[in-house]
Amino acid sequence: DTEVTQTPKHLVMGMTNKKSLKCEQHMGHRAMYWYKQKAKKPPELMFVYSYEKLSINESVPSRFSPECPNSSLLNLHLHALQPEDSALYLCASSHSMNTEAFFGQGTRLTVV
């Protein structure tokens, strides 16, 4: 199984809502990543977990809250988002940091 599964595929939320994005992999990878991608732009790294510990936080606003409950799961909790947070959110995993990464198909988030 070489898949990274992201749910939901699409999400529309209001600015006062709380929602979560989920990412799951069963490849035994110990590094997991969250990216944000706006249209026609490259993916921007948000967070990196290595061995279930937050390794990199790219100064992301606190309305985005990552969580790694176990080595297979990665969540991104969303609260009080702004319309400019609308984007494609990508999750990825790799055996260890900076090795071949596998990406999910992303969650298309729209904030209204």
Added chain:
Amino acid sequence: SQQGEEDPQALSIQEGENATMNCSYKTSINNLQWYRQNSGRGLVHLILIRSNEREKHSGRLRVTLDTSKKSSSLLITASRAADTASYFCATDYNDMRFGAGTRLTVKP
């Protein structure tokens, strides 16, 4: 910025032609990776080349690495319309941060 920088930013070719994209970086690295992204989808890993390797092949892909010039190139031979995508490089030094990428369009 420590991420790899790809050039050109956009490349348009006819089917059957070869496409060459370049990546430059600023520091010593242990490895460099190339990824492809079809519009609105996740990235797909293409190839990883280590700092002690100069060239690597995978199917129609050929990657070279010149550590003295801190640059890498990705060559796609006999391109197909399905190769239309954005291509990104990443080095181990920059912890999977991507540059602007090269947007390749292959016209049938």
